[in-house]
Amino acid sequence: MMVNIRVNGKQYKKDIEPRLLLVNFLRDELNLTGTHIGCDTSNCGACTVLMDGKSVKSCTVLAMQANNHEITTIEHEDPELNAIKDAYVEEQGLQCGFCTPGMIMETFYLLKDAGNKDVDDDYIKKKLSGNLCRCTGYRSIIDSIKKANEKIREKEEIHVSR
Amino acid sequence: MYPDKFQYFTPGDIASLEELLDKYRDDSKILAGGQSIIPLLKMRFTSIPNIIDISNIKGLNFIELNDDLEIGPMARTAEVAASNIVAMNCPLLFDAAGKVADPQVRNMGTVGGDICEADPRNDMPAVMLALNADFEITNSSGKRTVNSTEFFKDAYTTALDSNDILTKISIKNIGYHGKYFKFTTMASDFALFAVAINMKLNSDETVKDIGIGLTNVSSTAVKANEVEAYLKGKKIDEKISEEAFSKLLNMIELDDDYNGTKEEKQKILKKIFVNGLKEVYGDSK
Numbered sequence: 001m002m003v004n005i006r007v008n009g010k011q012y013k014k015d016i017e018p019r020l021l022l023v024n025f026l027r028d029e030l031n032l033t034g035t036h037i038g039c040d041t042s043n044c045g046a047c048t049v050l051m052d053g054k055s056v057k058s059c060t061v062l063a064m065q066a067n068n069h070e071i072t073t074i075e076h077e078d079p080e081l082n083a084i085k086d087a088y089v090e091e092q093g094l095q096c097g098f099c100t101p102g103m104i105m106e107t108f109y110l111l112k113d114a115g116n117k118d119v120d121d122d123y124i125k126k127k128l129s130g131n132l133c134r135c136t137g138y139r140s141i142i143d144s145i146k147k148a149n150e151k152i153r154e155k156e157e158i159h160v161s162r
Numbered sequence: 163m164y165p166d167k168f169q170y171f172t173p174g175d176i177a178s179l180e181e182l183l184d185k186y187r188d189d190s191k192i193l194a195g196g197q198s199i200i201p202l203l204k205m206r207f208t209s210i211p212n213i214i215d216i217s218n219i220k221g222l223n224f225i226e227l228n229d230d231l232e233i234g235p236m237a238r239t240a241e242v243a244a245s246n247i248v249a250m251n252c253p254l255l256f257d258a259a260g261k262v263a264d265p266q267v268r269n270m271g272t273v274g275g276d277i278c279e280a281d282p283r284n285d286m287p288a289v290m291l292a293l294n295a296d297f298e299i300t301n302s303s304g305k306r307t308v309n310s311t312e313f314f315k316d317a318y319t320t321a322l323d324s325n326d327i328l329t330k331i332s333i334k335n336i337g338y339h340g341k342y343f344k345f346t347t348m349a350s351d352f353a354l355f356a357v358a359i360n361m362k363l364n365s366d367e368t369v370k371d372i373g374i375g376l377t378n379v380s381s382t383a384v385k386a387n388e389v390e391a392y393l394k395g396k397k398i399d400e401k402i403s404e405e406a407f408s409k410l411l412n413m414i415e416l417d418d419d420y421n422g423t424k425e426e427k428q429k430i431l432k433k434i435f436v437n438g439l440k441e442v443y444g445d446s447k
Contacts, residue, residue, distance in 0.1 A: 001170060018170035018213070021204075040163050042201055043350065045266060054240070054269040060200045061270060064170050065193075065215060106265070129349035130264025 003067045007032065008076040018064050022056075023047045025063035026073060034074035034101050038132070045131035048102035048109075049073050055109035057130070072108075074101040081108050082158045084148040093144030095135035106131050107145050111152060119149045165203035168211055172218045176327070179216060180302040183325040186212040192327065193217075194236060197263070197271035198279040222329070227251060230296075231333040235274030240265070242273050252333055254340025254360045258289045261342055264350035274328050277313075280320045280382065283352035287314050287383030288375030289342060290331070292358035298330035305329070314382045335373065338362045339446040343438040344377075345430060347421065353377045354421055357435050359442045367447060369393050379414035379431070386410050398443040403436040410435065 004013050007030060014029055026032045026049070035058060038046030042060040049058045050072035058071075072078070084107050087093070094100045110119075110127040117123055124142050133141060150156075173179040183190060190212035193199060202208045216222060222236040225245045231252050233242065242248050243259035255273075262268055262276065262285050276286035277297070290297075290310040297308050302325065313321045322328065340360035344353045356377035364370045372393050374386040389406045396402055416427045 017167070019165045019167060019203075021164070021200075024164075040204070042197070042267065045264070048266055051270075055266045056270045057266045060197060060204075060267075062170070062193075062196065062200065064172075065196065065217065067172075110265070127265055130266045 001064065003063055005063070005066050005068075006070040008071070008073060016063055018062065020063045021059055022049070022061040022063045022066050022071070023058035025066075026058065026071070029063075032073055032075050036098055036101050038098065038102070043132065044099065044102070045106060046099050046102040048105040048131065050105060050109060053109075053112065055106050055130075072105070074104055078108075079158060080111075080152050083151040083156065084108055084111070084144075086156075086159055087148035087151055088141075088144045091140055091144040091147050093136065093141045099131060099133045099135075102131050103128075103133065103141055107148060110145070111149055114149075119146060163204040163206075165200070166206060166209040168203075168209075168213045171212065171214045173214065173216070174218055174220075176219060176300065176329075179214065179219060179327060180300075180325070182212070182214050183327070184302050186214075187324045190214055190324070192278070194275035194278075195238065195271035196275075197267045198275060198281060198284070216327075227336075229334070231255075231336050233273055233331040233333070235278075235328045235330070236272055237274070238269060239263075239271045239273055239276065240268040243268060251336040252293065252338070252340070254292060254338065254342060254358060255289055255333070257340070258285055258342035258344075258358060261285065261344050267350075274331065277331070278320060278322060278328055280314055280316075280318055281352075282317050282380065282382055283378045284383075285342065285344065285353065285356060285377055288356060288377040289358045290375070291383055291385035292340070292360045292373035292375035293333050294335050294373055296332040296334070297328055298332065300327045300329040301325045307332075311385055317381045319382075335360060335362075335371070338371070338373075339442055340373075341438065341442050341445070343434045345434055355379050355416075355427070355431055355434075357431075357438050359438055361442050361446050363443075363446045368395050368397050369443075374410075376410075376414060379416060381415075384413055386413055388413065393439075398439055400436070400440075403439045404432075406439070407432050407435050 036046040038044035047058040191210045193215045222234045224234040226232045249256045295310045338360045344356040358375040360373040362371045376384040
């Protein structure tokens with residue numbers, strides 16, 4: 001079946017099998033391998049991407065469900081997303097790095113979704129409950145998210161590039 | 163992991179949805195958010211030849227306050243958990259929706275799908291039982307309303323026929339106080355068990371009306387009828403709560419498993435139940 005999916009600002013039209021999962025569409029059809037497959041059972045969140053600005057687990061979404069929707073992945077060059085990547089580097093919010101694409105995409109969502117709420121430990125922990133990290137113990141990830149929040153608010157200069 | 167092969171349909175209105183369901187009946191299933199059914203398909207626990215995605219049908223995603231609080235089958239769990247209308251009129255549903263799985267699953271999953279899937283570990287069935295909700299069910303021959311107490315038959319089994327569509331969730335017990343007490347071993351996991359409590363008091367602080375639903379203590383969500391009847395007209399204190407819990411134990415099945423022994427589980431459930439009653443009673447005053 002034909003799908004029309006906008007990924008990172010670029011429109012893709014592909015003929016796919018209905019059972020193709022969004023994560024496989026991104027990795028195998030578009031070669032966007034930044035999005036990782038972790039548990040493949042919608043537990044770990046490594047495959048988190050944004051669909052119309054909201055975080056979803058792309059291993060549990062059919063590519064067909066994303067038809068005519070907009071997907072944002074870790075490869076996107078959004079300045080705020082890049083500020084988050086910077087913060088993860090500076091605060092060492094990763095060790096092996098496998099969960100990191102999902103962590104960063106969920107961070108992108110939780111910072112946007114915070115509105116007037118304080119981005120404190122409590123808020124971050126609640127919002128990060130769908131992402132697993134087996135290395136860091138989460139402390140450095142929480143610090144990275146707080147740093148990212150500051151960077152975005154203060155519109156700090158961004159260093160990360162592809 | 164890939165699901166088995168299936169045909170995929172995206173009807174644009176209810177009439178074409180009804181037509182597809184009439185055509186494929188047992189060989190089809192409605193897909194709302196897919197957060198329960200896609201994992202089952204991927205693990206090949208089930209295989210469904212015709213998947214019908216209802217997300218393109220307009221008018222199924224609503225949260226409205228008319229005489230009742232009305233929720234559409236495509237209202238995402240995250241939308242319910244962020245809705246002011248729900249927060250002000252139905253704190254139990256508001257609280258429970260925010261405790262379903264994790265943020266990503268809530269963004270995609272729907273309250274309606276949670277109900278229709280009727281996994282005994284799902285949160286919404288117990289909440290709907292505590293709220294005494296009504297479900298409007300539509301098929302090609304018309305509409306009917308089924309109360310939540312008659313809806314959940316068994317694990318993954320509901321009063322829905324293979325060509326039925328859940329088109330509206332109506333909650334008339336609004337303006338109550340309520341909370342959902344969920345016990346999990348991992349933040350984003352299914353509940354080991356959970357208690358939904360919805361309560362309204364008389365002016366003399368006795369219980370006017372109470373709804374209690376339990377998740378994952380039987381093959382389907384449980385409505386604690388006897389406990390509700392016992393608590394009505396009473397002021398809740400420690401002694402009454404413990405008596406209520408002993409009545410509750412007759413209505414549920416806890417077994418030994420890798421999460422703990424029956425005794426251990428009973429101990430935790432008792433704590434959650436007694437503290438929960440106390441908390442909601444305190445909020446209601």
